[in-house]
Amino acid sequence: METSRAAAEARDAADPLAGFRARFAGTDDSAADGAPNRLLYLDGNSLGRMPRETPAALTRVVEQEWAGGLVGSWSAWIGHATRLGDALASGVLGARSGEVLVADSTSVNLYKLLVAAADARPGRDVIVACADDFPTDRYIVAGVAAARGMTVRELPADLDEGLDPAVLAAALDERVAVVVLSSVAYRSGALHDVAAVTRLVHDAGALVLWDLSHAAGAVEIDLAGAEADLAVGCTYKYLNGGPGAPAFLYVRRDLQDQLRQPIWGWFGQRDQFEMGPAYDPVPGIERFAVGTPPVLAMAAVEVGIGLIAEAGMGALAAKGRALGELIVALADEWLAPHGVALASPRDAGRRGAHVTVAHPAAWQLTQALIDRGVVPDFRTPDRVRLGPAPLYTRFVDVWDAMDRFRGVLESGEFANYPAEHARVT
């Protein structure tokens, strides 16, 4: 690969998604270009940038719908969770209409769907999970298993390469009720073949619950084609819905009426406003709702999903792979001589849209980079995670960030930063 800055500029000039960058706050490049500390944001996989349309969308809901329409606005708001779910289904997840709902947090949705899935496989007492999955996934699996007297088979996974499908295959038997996996590993970016793994799990008679938090908006997903059972994920990462934005859940259409979720709230009730005496879940995806949805936050989610759908997941995924390949090429050339190792799959086809590198002083390097305007994040045990969200990150941004990374290593200044971790990394 040609790794000059001029080559990166040429790729930006030819990028069909280039126009989307200006639709995000903080991207006024004409003013900032050339400034030595121009912000290079490589953490869109933790908190996506704010779309410029978002404040107006929020203001509209606040001033017209809340201040003006008051309680009468509920006639429109009541449909937002499924309307946004349908937008996600068609624009991002490759699911069918009526299979996705925007609600609650990823953690809570994982709990609801995991309990529902375990209930749907009576007589099976094992949940299979990955030892290197995101903490909330591991904790929720452990908590559900403890409450139900089930056993967790926590499969070892390589921190850099992810879970080997052969290890998963060997762990599947007639005791397994549910398998919980992240399609893109939060630390390394290792990518599962969702369709192949789903087939493997189905052959064992179990259900699979995918966490798509690091995949939605980063890679192409075809839940319908994979015949995936269940999925959850965030909207505040690549989908740019804002901090704490509500999450999504997916339940394949034919499973919906067989499944019961454990939080019996009134938003999942048939004829909700009949205020009936006993819980009787409504048919369809809305039975997986619990209580009143966060209407303000959903207005921001809608803008984020709209931009991703407009760009198209094919183009976004291709650019995500290309940005990752540039990171890998520059890391090989500039960082490896300083003891920085690639900590992600080398093959772009086996990665999501982020790339991780390892160095014993990763935490100090992260602080030094942030002081120089490069925002990655630190992940245990010794990783620097670089997440160039393809919707608004340019090839030159990656090039400049890697150039500053090289400078931090060459100067050795990172060693002056404290080794103790901050509360938020």
Ligand SMILES: *Cc1c(COP(=O)(O)O)cnc(C)c1O
């Ligand atoms: C970010 C992330 C979450 C976050 O869950 P919240 O309930 O939104 O805090 C969960 N799972 C994975 C895999 C993630 O990457």
